[in-house]
């Protein structure tokens with residue numbers, strides 16, 4: 221038996237880090253995907269093949285003893301083959317760069333949960349999301365769940381840690397130019413450094429959270445109106461807040477400067493410390509913005525919003 225699923229990656233448009241402290245964040249799925257094929261095999265084994273390496277293990281291993289970025293797949297396979305008397309082979313194909321804040325691990329968890337669970341039952345999107353978040357917790361215990369949610373449902377959404385997600389109905393037609401710093405970041409350690417910043421600067425952190433909340437409300441309006449210029453201004457403002465909580469660095473600042481020359485605005489996306497930045501463009505300034513990065517030898521590509529989310533075959 222064989223089952224296949226694919227999930228988009230994501231960018232956080234606004235609100236990263238502040239979302240951990242109760243502010244809303246706005247995320248969107250992007251048209252770069254991870255595809256997972258799962259197949260039952262007669263051998264009692266869990267075999268995972270991917271372009272970042274392979275993993276082959278017997279079932280029933282302790283998750284804490286597995287040291288591999290492919291651990292979420294093992295977790296899902298081991299959980300779902302219980303009492304099935306089969307092994308499983310998983311093949312992963314990805315066009316999302318890894319470990320740079322574009323949701324590659326969440327997309328793996330979502331597509332993995334869908335492909336593996338659907339070998340045995342007709343799981344719903346809600347059940348798949350639940351499984352995906354569980355699997356993501358094996359690599360990042362404190363995940364807010366926002367990434368897996370947007371990878372499952374696609375489109376653009378607001379996310380609140382307590383109230384969950386709310387899909388935004390508008391379908392803005394923008395292009396994001398994404399540039400990769402090629403500095404790998406650990407979301408966990410950057411989140412930890414923001415926690416330290418907060419503990420040392422309670423008052424100014426709380427003011428920043430209030431400002432970010434107000435910014436998010438303004439963004440929701442601008443999204444409805446498809447107001448690129450205003451959205452660009454909010455991106456620039458959000459980047460200032462990210463600078464203040466200390467998650468930027470010289471290379472990222474330089475990239476943002478390049479991104480802002482021709483676009484509506486540019487900022488870090490995700491945890492920061494490395495990873496990617498994006499610049500907001502439309503047809504009028506997409507190419508010029510791409511050229512700014514290429515002229516200075518930075519890796520970049522453009523994406524649009526993915527409105528499909530999880531797809532199963």
Ligand code: PMV
Pocket residue numbers: 232235236237238239240320321322323362363364365366367407411489490491492
């Ligand atoms: O690095 P990413 O894209 O996984 O983003 C992490 C986002 C944070 O707000 C920093 C953490 C979280 O769990 O929301």
